[in-house]
Amino acid sequence: MRVQRVLVGEVGRPHGVRGLVRLHAFTADPRAIGSYGPLTDQSGTKVFRITPLPDGLGRIEGVADRDAAARLTGTKLYVERSQLPPPSDPDEFYxxxxxxxxxxxxxxxxxxxxxxxxxxxxxxxxxxxxxxxxxxxxxxxxxxxxxxxxxxxxxxVPPAEVLVRPEAGEGQGAAA
The missing domain is CATH 2.30.30.240 (PRC-barrel domain)
Known part of the structure; x- marks a missing residue:
């Protein structure tokens, strides 16, 4: 069975010279992003342990300088679906x-x-x-x-501008 990963955040640009990064959390509580356990990249091969800090910053374990932080800019952060709490209401979903x-x-x-x-x-x-x-x-x-x-x-219910209907004669081989 395929492991379902859920996108929970993204590494932003470096902040300072000691490896801190801007952290864009897509969770209801941005500071909770570190509590779901290890995060991975999209493929699931790289593992990140993140400590959220005030003001939208984060510390990534093993990242100690600005250059290392810069190499991670734009990395999307995923967690296994099984690590997330179940929705509290039957009408809620991820x-x-x-x-x-x-x-x-x-x-x-x-x-x-x-x-x-x-x-x-x-x-x-x-x-x-x-x-x-x-x-x-x-x-x-x-x-x-x-x-x-x-x-x-x-x-x-697609908006009218999303539905593109072919013009008369379009798609029917026109005579030369």
Whole structure:
């Protein structure tokens, strides 16, 4: 069985000359990022032990100077899903729990499967693989009004500007 890793933070730029870094935590409590146990890179091969400090800073075990800290800038930090506490409410879930769910339109038509959930700062979005190709969809209540993790499905309402319909004659070999 594949180990599911959940993105919980990212190493920012160095701070000072003694190896401290800016730490971007994606957890509800930013200081809790160090309490989940060892963090890894995306592949799971590099292990990081992090001590969060005030003001969004962090100390990474084994990193003692600015150059070593600079080499880690941009490293995404993951934890095994099993290390995270279970959601306290039946309607709560981790964004990574959406991966693999079937996506359906409001009328019940199958759209595809959620391949990935990403967030580049403007809010999370879903990458859905379907028969029409890849669909990028903002993860908002308007676009994803129903999430049923236990049932393995979501209901999606893509904004009109996301749906691109072919023009008349497009895709049908035109005569020369």
């Amino acid at each position: 964004l990574s729990d959406l991966e693999g769910l079937a996506a359906f339109a409001e009328d019940g038509v199958a759209i595809g499967t959620v391949r990935l959930v990403e967030d580049h700062g403007a809010g999370p979005f879903l990458i859905i693989d379907g028969s029409a190709g890849e669909l990028l969809l903002p993860f908002t209540r308007a676009c994803v009004p129903v999430v049923d993790v236990a049932g393995g499905r979501i209901t999606v």
